Amino acid sequence: MADAKLKILEAASKLFFEGGTQALSVRAISKQAGVSTIGIYSHFDGKQGILDALYIRGFELVAEAMTLEEEYDLSSETVAVLVRRYLKNAIENEAYYKLIFGDHSAEYQPSNEAKDVAISAFSILVKHVTKLFPNNTDQQNREIAIEIWSITHGFVSLRHHVYPLLGDVNNWEDKAVDAAQTFFEALVAKRS
Amino acid sequence: MADAKLKILEAASKLFFEGGTQALSVRAISKQAGVSTIGIYSHFDGKQGILDALYIRGFELVAEAMTLEEEYDLSSETVAVLVRRYLKNAIENEAYYKLIFGDHSAEYQPSNEAKDVAISAFSILVKHVTKLFPNNTDQQNREIAIEIWSITHGFVSLRHHVYPLLGDVNNWEDKAVDAAQTFFEALVAKRS
DNA sequence: TGCGACGCTATAACACTGTTATGTTTTGTC
DNA sequence: GACAAAACATAACAGTGTTATAGCGTCGCA
Numbered sequence: 014m015a016d017a018k019l020k021i022l023e024a025a026s027k028l029f030f031e032g033g034t035q036a037l038s039v040r041a042i043s044k045q046a047g048v049s050t051i052g053i054y055s056h057f058d059g060k061q062g063i064l065d066a067l068y069i070r071g072f073e074l075v076a077e078a079m080t081l082e083e084e085y086d087l088s089s090e091t092v093a094v095l096v097r098r099y100l101k102n103a104i105e106n107e108a109y110y111k112l113i114f115g116d117h118s119a120e121y122q123p124s125n126e127a128k129d130v131a132i133s134a135f136s137i138l139v140k141h142v143t144k145l146f147p148n149n150t151d152q153q154n155r156e157i158a159i160e161i162w163s164i165t166h167g168f169v170s171l172r173h174h175v176y177p178l179l180g181d182v183n184n185w186e187d188k189a190v191d192a193a194q195t196f197f198e199a200l201v202a203k204r205s
Numbered sequence: 206m207a208d209a210k211l212k213i214l215e216a217a218s219k220l221f222f223e224g225g226t227q228a229l230s231v232r233a234i235s236k237q238a239g240v241s242t243i244g245i246y247s248h249f250d251g252k253q254g255i256l257d258a259l260y261i262r263g264f265e266l267v268a269e270a271m272t273l274e275e276e277y278d279l280s281s282e283t284v285a286v287l288v289r290r291y292l293k294n295a296i297e298n299e300a301y302y303k304l305i306f307g308d309h310s311a312e313y314q315p316s317n318e319a320k321d322v323a324i325s326a327f328s329i330l331v332k333h334v335t336k337l338f339p340n341n342t343d344q345q346n347r348e349i350a351i352e353i354w355s356i357t358h359g360f361v362s363l364r365h366h367v368y369p370l371l372g373d374v375n376n377w378e379d380k381a382v383d384a385a386q387t388f389f390e391a392l393v394a395k396r397s
Numbered sequence: 398t399g400c401g402a403c404g405c406t407a408t409a410a411c412a413c414t415g416t417t418a419t420g421t422t423t424t425g426t427c
Numbered sequence: 428g429a430c431a432a433a434a435c436a437t438a439a440c441a442g443t444g445t446t447a448t449a450g451c452g453t454c455g456c457a
Contacts, residue, residue: 017405035311039444049407050444056405060444114366115308119227120444123370131370159363159374160384167359171351174306178315178323182351192352192388199391209434231415241436242415248434252415312415 018056020046025063026070033108034117037063064112064121069130071109076134078102079141087145089194095141096165096193100186103169114170138162146204157200164196165189210248212238217255218262225300226309229255256304256313261322263301268326270294271333279337281386287333288357288385292378295361306362330354338396349392356388357381 024045028036039060043050057063078098085091103110113131123131138158139151146154168189176182216237220228231252235242249255270290277283295302304313305323315323330350331343338346360381368374 015405033310034308038442040442051406051408051446054445111308114362116226116303116306116365117308118225128370131367135367135371155371156374156380159367160380162367163359163363163381163384164356164388165359166362167355167357170306170358170362171355173308175323175327175351175354178320179327179347182348188348188352189355192355195391195395196356196384196388199387203387207434230413232413243435243437246416 015056017046017048017052020048021052021056021063022066025067029067029108030106034064034112034115061121064117065124065127067109068112068121068123069127071106071113072127072130072134074102074106074109075099075113076130076137079134079137081141085144087141089198091141092161092194092197093190096190097186099165100169100189107173110169111173114166135162145201160200161193161197164193168192207248209238209240209244212240213244213248213255214258217259221259221300221304222298226256226304226307253313256309257316257319259301260304260313260315261319263298263305264319264322264326266294266298266301267291267305268322268329271326271329273333277336279333281390283333284353284386284389285382288382289378291357292361292381299365302361303365306358327354337393352392353385353389356385360384 021042025037025042028041028045037060039050039053042053042063046052053059053063057066078101079095081091081095135155135158138161139155142154142157142161143149143151146157149157168185172185176185182188213234217229217234220233220237229252231242231245234245234255238244245251245255249258270293271287273283273287327347327350330353331347334346334349334353335341335343338349341349360377364377368377374380
């Protein structure tokens with residue numbers, strides 16, 4: 014990678030991690046990188062390209078969180094592990110998470126490359142579900158994966174957007190894990 | 206309400222409904238309203254106030270969707286009715302929904318008045334749960350309400366941010382309702 | 398080796414944004 | 428009617444992402 018391109022990406026990542034999208038003006042990025050703004054256009058297709066690189070990284074982080082290295086059977090306990098890792102990523106990498114699930118349509122649309130990375134991350138989740146339901150169609154297991162994702166992401170999103178309004182809710186992580194496990198067990202029972 | 210204030214609010218609502226937050230520049234609003242931009246500052250505390258009024262309206266719409274006029278027992282069927290109404294509101298009033306759950310922290314923070322409206326909307330949901338679990342503490346029922354909200358909102362949020370990446374998923378509404386009912390029934394069983 | 402094309406770069410300019418400043422007009426109260 | 432406050436039109440400001448312009452360096456080809 015060209016030196017300037019790397020500098021720009023590192024500068025953008027640093028600013029983004031610390032201050033979210035609002036910290037990402039092209040002037041701030043170029044200043045932090047020690048280059049002029051034009052590099053953002055020649056190397057990254059403008060701010061759109063910067064956001065795309067970060068969006069891709071956000072989904073890569075999700076994929077990493079969802080990847081289990083050890084052999085496993087999908088059980089309620091495994092679901093707990095996966096959900097905890099998902100939640101941990103969502104909190105530690107909040108800016109990335111908010112980029113994926115925020116409303117940036119005015120300034121950013123994911124590229125095809127970004128869409129591929131998102132699909133790849135999702136397929137990790139589907140693979141987990143398929144281990145438990147090997148006789149399901151791919152579509153059926155995708156739907157189950159979406160359901161688990163929905164409840165987990167719902168907890169994260171409410172934490173971002175609703176908890177600040179309602180006041181402190183204790184043991185958020187344990188509650189989210191418990192809810193996801195309850196739901197998972199109900200899904201399993203329903204298909205047995 | 207002053208004539209200009211009403212004109213501005215109507216103009217903003219129209220632009221917002223049609224084009225989301227990106228359609229809401231102060232110049233576009235004032236042009237649509239037939240006044241100059243200064244009215245947005247004198248009547249609404251700037252764009253912040255416009256967004257606040259719309260955010261409040263967004264939660265009012267949620268509250269309306271969650272309000273049941275008839276006497277009811279909270280059952281799985283009632284959950285289905287509530288979830289369908291929630292989903293319908295989320296789709297028909299997408300801009301409002303995205304304002305509540307989008308990442309606008311750079312340009313908008315909810316006022317205390319807005320927070321009160323949000324809390325009031327949430328309490329409607331808590332009241333439904335309390336009908337089923339009258340012996341729970343308020344905190345316990347709030348947590349159950351959060352859980353139902355999480356899975357429902359999760360489906361909406363994934364529809365907004367993930368479905369465009371994954372391709373068409375059929376019968377989204379029925380799947381969301383089914384998932385919410387499954388989860389609700391599991392919650393009920395767990396507390397019986 | 399020289400020339401032209403290409404890519405990268407610094408800088409300025411552009412059109413837009415929300416907000417503030419300035420001066421004028423309107424409204425309300427005494 | 429006088430005065431103060433509020434509302435208002437307009438211009439200016441500081442910031443945004445992007446494009447335009449000019450210049451430099453490198454590479455490939457004749």
